[in-house]
Amino acid sequence: LCLALGESGAEPALTLELPLAAPSGQSQTEKDIWDTAGQERFRSVTHAYYRDAHALLLLYDVTNKASFDNIRAWLTEIHEYAQQDVVVMLLGNKADSHDKAVKREEGEKLAKEFGVPFMETSAKSGLNVELAFTAVAKELKHRTMKEPDEPKFQLQEYVDKEMRTAGCCRS
Numbered sequence: 001l002c003l004a005l006g007e008s009g010a011e012p013a014l015t016l017e018l019p020l021a022a023p024s025g026q027s028q029t030e031k032d033i034w035d036t037a038g039q040e041r042f043r044s045v046t047h048a049y050y051r052d053a054h055a056l057l058l059l060y061d062v063t064n065k066a067s068f069d070n071i072r073a074w075l076t077e078i079h080e081y082a083q084q085d086v087v088v089m090l091l092g093n094k095a096d097s098h099d100k101a102v103k104r105e106e107g108e109k110l111a112k113e114f115g116v117p118f119m120e121t122s123a124k125s126g127l128n129v130e131l132a133f134t135a136v137a138k139e140l141k142h143r144t145m146k147e148p149d150e151p152k153f154q155l156q157e158y159v160d161k162e163m164r165t166a167g168c169c170r171s
């Protein structure tokens with residue numbers, strides 16, 4: 001599964017209203033969220049969904065090693081077809097499961113290798129789901145509104161800090 005945030009034509013799975021408003025409260029930007037199929041056989045179709053995406057949440061299933069092994073191919077593919085400045089975040093989903101086939105450290109290592117932020121999530125318990133979207137939204141907002149000498153938003157630092165603050169999220 002891969003979620004793409006962007007602005008395209010047809011029906012999105014969800015529309016996220018990013019709080020991109022300037023302090024004056026004048027501008028709001030909507031982002032459509034597309035849930036694209038992860039299976040190989042849909043790969044040629046999914047290009048169309050993420051080609052213009054501003055951000056991609058790339059998920060693997062921590063109980064399914066094959067889904068983790070596929071991530072390399074996806075990251076290579078994204079590198080080739082997505083926007084050059086697309087925000088990519090790798091997520092190891094089903095972190096609630098007691099039947100793990102992929103360790104958190106393996107996810108972290110792969111993410112480091114590709115220079116993308118990473119965390120584990122659970123769609124079942126809700127663990128880190130909102131954080132993943134918020135972090136990506138913040139990154140996009142910073143890019144849009146950043147002053148020239150303002151430091152870059154550090155997405156991984158942000159999610160690590162938020163997880164520490166919440167005192168949770170390390171399964």
Ligand SMILES: Nc1nc2c(ncn2[C@@H]2O[C@H](COP(=O)(O)OP(=O)(O)OP(=O)(O)O)[C@@H](O)[C@H]2O)c(=O)[nH]1
Nearest residue numbers: 001036037038039093094095096097121122123124
């Ligand atoms: N335990 C657990 N189960 C989950 C979690 N997320 C999804 N599932 C289950 O995993 C199965 C597949 O979920 P989907 O959301 O259909 O997976 P998908 O990646 O969208 O599948 P594709 O449509 O093939 O891309 C369902 O039975 C879900 O209930 C999770 O965080 N924890």
